[in-house]
Amino acid sequence: MKTILKTDLTVRDINEGFVYNEYEGKGLFGWGGKLTIQPEYQRNYIYADGKRDVAVIDSLLKGYPLGLLYFVKVGEDKYEILDGQQRVTSFGRFITDKFAIKDEHGMEQYFDGFAKNLQDKILDSQLTIYICEGEESEIKEWFKTINIVGVPLNNQELLNAIYSGPFVTMAREEFSNSQNANIQKWSAYIKGDVNRQEYLATALNWVSKGNVDSYMSQHRFDTNITELKSYFNSVITWASTVFKDVKSDMRGLEWGRLYEMYHNNSYDPNKVSEILCKLYADPQVQDTKGICEYILGGCKDTKLLNIRVFDDNTKRVVYEKQTQEAKLKDISNCPLCAMGNDNNKNRIWELKEMDADHVTAWSKGGSTDIDNCQMLCQTHNRAKGNK
Numbered sequence: 001m002k003t004i005l006k007t008d009l010t011v012r013d014i015n016e017g018f019v020y021n022e023y024e025g026k027g028l029f030g031w032g033g034k035l036t037i038q039p040e041y042q043r044n045y046i047y048a049d050g051k052r053d054v055a056v057i058d059s060l061l062k063g064y065p066l067g068l069l070y071f072v073k074v075g076e077d078k079y080e081i082l083d084g085q086q087r088v089t090s091f092g093r094f095i096t097d098k099f100a101i102k103d104e105h106g107m108e109q110y111f112d113g114f115a116k117n118l119q120d121k122i123l124d125s126q127l128t129i130y131i132c133e134g135e136e137s138e139i140k141e142w143f144k145t146i147n148i149v150g151v152p153l154n155n156q157e158l159l160n161a162i163y164s165g166p167f168v169t170m171a172r173e174e175f176s177n178s179q180n181a182n183i184q185k186w187s188a189y190i191k192g193d194v195n196r197q198e199y200l201a202t203a204l205n206w207v208s209k210g211n212v213d214s215y216m217s218q219h220r221f222d223t224n225i226t227e228l229k230s231y232f233n234s235v236i237t238w239a240s241t242v243f244k245d246v247k248s249d250m251r252g253l254e255w256g257r258l259y260e261m262y263h264n265n266s267y268d269p270n271k272v273s274e275i276l277c278k279l280y281a282d283p284q285v286q287d288t289k290g291i292c293e294y295i296l297g298g299c300k301d302t303k304l305l306n307i308r309v310f311d312d313n314t315k316r317v318v319y320e321k322q323t324q325e326a327k328l329k330d331i332s333n334c335p336l337c338a339m340g341n342d343n344n345k346n347r348i349w350e351l352k353e354m355d356a357d358h359v360t361a362w363s364k365g366g367s368t369d370i371d372n373c374q375m376l377c378q379t380h381n382r383a384k385g386n387k
């Protein structure tokens with residue numbers, strides 16, 4: 001791979017012929033048409049937040065460097081931005097009056113209203129640009145390793161770059177497009193930011209059962225995303241059919257895994273709803289994120305709910321009471337040991353050798369109150385817990 005360092009280009013040069021597509025949220029072209037600002041594998045423009053875009057302009061006004069920009073030579077006098085797209089789009093949008101910054105009096109100022117010397121200060125800022133030339137694979141490998149000034153690329157953004165092609169383009173149109181009317185519905189189940197590719201990451205993770213890398217490489221040149229879309233829709237439809245209620249905890253659950261494990265079982269959505277509401281209202285359930293899976297699994301694995309445990313004070317009081325009574329009767333202070341016939345039948349265990357147990361299990365309606373607490377030796381407690 002060949003790289004050339006260029007320091008003679010200015011903001012004015014790169015901004016020549018700047019085109020920004022408001023609808024797609026993309027900076028498109030610059031440098032008199034020679035530069036593609038947003039190749040298809042690049043992330044969407046995410047600096048339009050009144051902070052990061054303003055910071056770019058502040059830097060230019062103060063004469064600070066914008067950091068290295070990386071361009072790839074893709075043809076005779078044709079280039080793509082490999083790194084620096086957010087910064088270039090920021091100054092391009094500012095110079096074309098797409099946003100304003102506040103002056104020292106707190107007044108909003110557009111570029112158009114700037115004094116000529118300040119306009120020139122921005123336009124004449126010199127840029128430091130590495131232009132690289134090489135095989136696509138080398139450049140993509142390198143792209144994976146360079147660290148981005150500002151917001152680092154997340155894993156899915158990197159994968160989009162590495163496996164760019166018709167499949168990624170179509171997948172992004174569906175899953176990374178904030179204009180897609182389905183996003184609202186999907187957001188009940190999926191966490192993250194559409195623009196940062198997190199919905200796409202989830203969809204790929206589900207369909208590939210976690211092998212996103214190999215799935216993307218296998219499908220890279222597909223000209224449809226039928227499987228990806230239909231699998232995703234199956235999972236969402238299944239989740240929203242089984243669970244009529246939408247709880248905030250449902251966002252970000254591993255719906256793909258749950259679908260694989262449970263979608264062949266039948267559930268009565270009304271019954272599910274009844275159990276779900278009861279569990280959400282139960283103060284002993286400490287992990288509400290586990291409720292859906294607990295129900296899907298037939299209400300057996302209480303570990304998923306992290307049921308409240310007895311506090312130290314309760315344990316001490318129950319221990320003292322059990323131990324005093326046991327000593328009077330010359331039996332073990334573990335009621336299960338006391339029933340046995342081995343050496344432990346009159347053994348007095350220390351507090352630290354015992355664990356608290358629900359006499360009536362939580363799943364059978366037992367509460368986490370002192371009246372429902374007994375101390376058992378650790379062996380017996382474990383044996384009981386495993387039943």
Ligand SMILES: [Zn+2]
Binds near residue numbers: 335336376379380
């Ligand atoms: Zn025991």
